[in-house]
Amino acid sequence: MLLSTYGSRGDVEPLVGLAVRLRELGAEVRVCAPPDEDFARRLEGVGVPLVPVSRSARAWTKEAPPAAGLPQRAAEVIAGQFVALTEAAGGCDVLVATGMIPAAAGALSVAEMLGIQSVSVTFQQLTLPASHRRPLAYPGRPLPPEVTDNRTLWDLDAQNIDALFGEALNINRTAAGMAPVDNVRDYVIGDRPWLATDPVLDPWQETPDLAVVQTGAWLLPDERPLPADLVAFLDAGAPPVYVGFGSMPMHASTDVGQVAVEAVRAQGRRIVIGRGWADLALSDGRDDCFAVGEANHQALFSRVAAVVHHGGAGTTTTATRAGAPQVVVPQLADQPYWAGRVAELGIGAAHDGPTPTFESLSAALTTALTDETRARATAVSGTIRADGATVAAKLLLDAISRERPGVCA
Template identity: 45%
Template sequence: MRVLLTGVGTRGDVQPVVALAVEMRRRGHDVRLCVPPNFIAWVGGLGFTATPIGIAMRQPSGAAPAVPPTPEQIRALVEHLARDQFDATASAAEGCDMIVAGGAHQYAARSIAERLGILSVVAVYAPVALPSPDHAPGGEPGGDPESNLRRWQDESRSWNERLLERLNANRERLGLGPLSDVFSHVLGKAPWLATDSVLGPLPSTPGLQVTQTGAWLLPDQAPLVPELEAFLAAGEPPVYIGFGSMPVDPQTGRVVIEAVRAAGRRVVLSQGWAELGLVDDAPDGIAIGDVNQQALFPRVAAVVHHGGAGTTTTAARAGVPQVIVPMFADQPYWASRVRALGLGTSVARGALSAESLLAALEGALDHGVAARAAASAGAVAVDGTTVAADLIERASA
């Protein structure tokens, strides 16, 4: 079969789709990809040809700090993104049997599938992306169920205000009828939840038939660079710190290094999109670029990160305690799950300091927490892409 897999956003949004693409290709299927322009070269290195979709969310190195857009600029950007998704998806989906769209901000996938008369499904990467009385939109689990549902209604109205007119204009171009509610259309009646059932269990979802596949993890066989290997071999396991694609303040590097040193640990600092750097040339620290987390995490004492779904799952699989500094979207949810499972601690972004991070790090390095993280590693499923690929094959049979 021929399947189109589409992902928009940062690497955390795109990599799960690529992981599923690898599994589908392994089974002999014809795979097409839509990914943002800054990931075209990366997926090309994995042997895929991709259609660019959306915008590159990473600023070029050395670029001036972003200025908050005006309301007019936001409206223009949303209009551009909606039309771009429709055009890119329509072009890539010609001749396909199914579209699988990763992430909730997939404005066009189901409309294009409707126009072509093919199957489609949207997969989300966190339970809090699904309307539920168990949580507010993007929030931590819990709270009053009625209040949560009212907030989901507000969320739906917000989506309609931003997107309904624009999506209907694009549907009209395709000869399709108008929508009345954007969010329910984007998700459909039977979305997939691509999370591990232990880390991110399925909430109650009235009106939806959700299938939980497990997390979509891209196997990584890349070796660690010799400099990192030498650093790891030169002493006790260090603390890894990385915030991925998050726009953290450059001074964050100084704060986190101070905390790790106060805990008596060495540090592996991932530069990330913020291009964090070491504060001096002391031998207790090393700065790295992109790295195979699957190879590195089992060799560190703790992982300090932003709480992305992929990093949280990879750290849990490695059996290493975590300290999460959540910033937005689903990250507070993952921080709450790590705390609830006793796999680590968290620090609110607004409260981040050397002192607060030191306290959180000492809590995560506690023998009981570390032992619990190690013992729980085997409970994290590794077959999410296998389950999803099985579902795709059954749907098209």
């Protein structure tokens, strides 16, 4: 099987979990993802081959192109999918397509070209049309505030996606001898998309237009030990507050690390700073702070007083399952949604806006660090499913068996 994505760590990590479960069930698996060193190292650690596609996602993200450059960047991603996946998918029974829409569109087109089964998967539900909520807006293409009918807005969403990605997709499809696609969004979603999120953290409201398969989040128990110096820091005092923004470059706030340190210290807490793609660093040498790079978040989050993060689906799920109170400082895309879910569940606070100040972050931490929030976070952690990757793996193998009786991998 080929699992394909292009995006950040949050797009790659779920595929690690699915790949391991598929291998346990006897399937051969490859993962097609950006050639970033941390992605390659993570997959190598579980014995799954990485097929590199296009260029570094971290470099792509840090360049932060203007909205006008998005179609050109998408064209690069789609072309990369056609080149890498056409070879990598040879002999595969199923292709699983995830990641940003142009990457998924390219991957699904390769599967169509090669005549193999495909499954479209999303790690958040906000790109799935639903009449009860508005779609996300794309950079440079705001949704008209005067339009309140959600169905009209979803029609505009489809038009915006076609304008951004349709030409690049169809150039590659035509070159491969395939018919053009006239609705990129609906082509990617299909009529039976998979939603790889936890139903407690991310409840899907049934809609007559889509037969969504919610598998649960694709989690893999992380057995990696924490670095010895980090363990020594954790053991030396009360549980600290973790602050990290994952794959977000944090363009809007270059001093976010210092703001966070000051706000956490004001609460009388120690701090662990996750460097992430923003390269957050400590501004002084005081012994109440510790900076860490790549680390086992499952183990780390179970030992902290709270987690301050950007609201990526993976980080939110990991923190929730660890029972850690959260402060979500959303930057873009689906992150305000996850911030809202954390607040609605009573397991933390949603920061208002992407740029924290000492005052705003202090207020959010005050909420997150209460005994009530801690108790609620502990209670909700026990409801988060751990079998999503196994569910998905079995569904994929069942699909192969139906298509090719007697074949299980």
